[in-house]
Amino acid sequence: MKTTYDKTTRDELIYRINTLDENSTAQWGKMNIYQMLKHCTLYEEMMLGKQKYKWAFVGRLFGRMALPAFVKDETPIRRNVPTLTELKVKENSGNIACERKRWTALLEEYAHLSNHEIVHAFFGKLTKEQIGYLVYKHTDHHLRQFNG
Template identity: 70%
Template sequence: MMKTIFDPATREELIARINTLNEQSTAQWGKMNIYEMLKHCITYEQMMLGKLRYKRAFIGLLFGKMALKDFVGDDRAIKRNVPTLPQLKVKGANGNVAAETSKWIALLEEYAADDDRKIVHAFFGPLTWEQAGQLVYKHTDHHLRQFNS
């Protein structure tokens, strides 16, 4: 069975991993520093939770559904250096890592409310509840692996 953010044990495992991050955490790949990654993940969760809405990327309209199968079709981890949507890029930022870690965790804890909200990804488009849960897990895991956590 594929992991999902909606599973309490999986969510707690991710939160425990997030709690290992600190100011000295460095990326194993990619260009983001720890603070930029945290801001990126917070923005991603805000999109997935419907707190921020972005216009669908044109290329996503063309290829989003097909690409989604690569992301949620099995339990493989997201590959390194997958392109980031422009709306979710954070560059040249530094700040309070502990504060941003707390914000990210609070957003992940919102997935405990199984409210079956409508989730629209800026690239993939409308997602089923199951697809959203798997995608949030994989995205979180991807960035935690990026920072060796």
């Protein structure tokens, strides 16, 4: 299964991110390109342990049960999966090139990730392998959303 700990996989994702620009439009969902890029940088900060969020109540109830479905294989995340409140971006515009650069720099950090004590706001505590798989699948999901 693809993981962001693999350099070839990271390079593929970064290449795809760099194809996005201000003219990229969503195939589904409510986010515009800036909101998606910002959302993904916020997600990376959570998954790298740079930003911590409380484990959501609904996540405590269902997150551990839902996690195996997300990490069992390379099936893409389905369209219109709800976004964590903390990762919703309200502002409609910003510097797309800057967010794209920020996102790719955060993805590069998986090459040397030493903090494996991540608590996802929905799934709870994750293993190193689960982090790598989820980050890949989340990134791929949003790149598919914007044809990247």
